[in-house]
Amino acid sequence: MKDDGRPLFLQIAEQIENAIIDGSLSEETKAPSTNELAAFHRINPATAANGVNRLVADGVLYKKRGIGMFVANGARTRLLEQRREAFAQAYIAPLLTEARKLGMDAEDLKKMIDAWRHDA
Incomplete structure (x- = not known):
């Protein structure tokens, strides 16, 4: 992640949003896990989880218990x-x-x- 002065969890959320907007993450497809995001960006999994949870709270992602996070319809x-x-x-x-x-x-x-x- 680049240091643009914004918290890393916001940058993670924006990265996922951008993937949804540009179509590389389609609705009803599985989003990257917090562990995948943490490993890729070399950050704490809790930080990645904060970004993902923000998108869940906004209705962009939803959780399928035991499976992972998915892009919501209409996201x-x-x-x-x-x-x-x-x-x-x-x-x-x-x-x-x-x-x-x-x-x-x-x-x-x-x-x-x-x-x-x-x-x-």
């Missing part, structure tokens, strides 16, 4: 909605605030985005 959709909302709060809201300060409207922003897309 990808739920995660995409959460990430889109976070994206809007982090990027769209400040963008709109600054655009208003500059006297720009939605059409001005659309033109600017289109111009950047074509230049990239």
Whole structure:
């Protein structure tokens, strides 16, 4: 795990979320065990368990007793909605605030985005 200042258990949870979002972990498939995560990342199993338990509490994973953790139905959709909302709060809201300060409207922003897309 890289040291990005966030707790390791949050990084573990985000790694699993990313795998669900990108489709490498499908709904109703078995998620990596806390021991597998701990061994792979060379961290304490309790830390890995904290990340997994966070996803269980959020309804992203569920436990099949004696078998392991599985990706819940609807997990990808739920995660995409959460990430889109976070994206809007982090990027769209400040963008709109600054655009208003500059006297720009939605059409001005659309033109600017289109111009950047074509230049990239």
